[in-house]
Amino acid sequence: MDLPAEPVCWAAIDLGVAPDRSNTIIDVAAVEEFGVKSDGHAQAQSAATLRRLASSIAAGELMIPVAATYPLAQVREAYRDLVKRHTHGKIVLIP
Secondary structure (H helix, E strand, C coil), rough: EEEECCHHHHHHHHHHCHHHCCCCCCHHHHHHHHECCCCCCCHHHHHHHHHHHHHHHHHCCCCCCEEEEEEEHHHHHHHHHHHHHCCEEEEEEEE
8 A cells, every 4th residue: 555645644554554564655754653664766676676567557457547747848837736745646747
């Protein structure tokens, strides 16, 4: 379970989600208080992981929701949406 922010982490814990099944790269307090994982991008940076993810996406086994796309020239607008934390999905920059 990828947990984006503090209230979500705490709600997951309250609902009985095991800390080792939860991950956040934002909520440092939940990592320290509950033992929620904080596996960021470094743990996934390998060619093998990228191949496995690409294969899962191609097979329809993994779907990544996209909230919005922006041309690279609109990176500031994309970042403004990102920091609001109200998107449901990824924000993608198109070169």
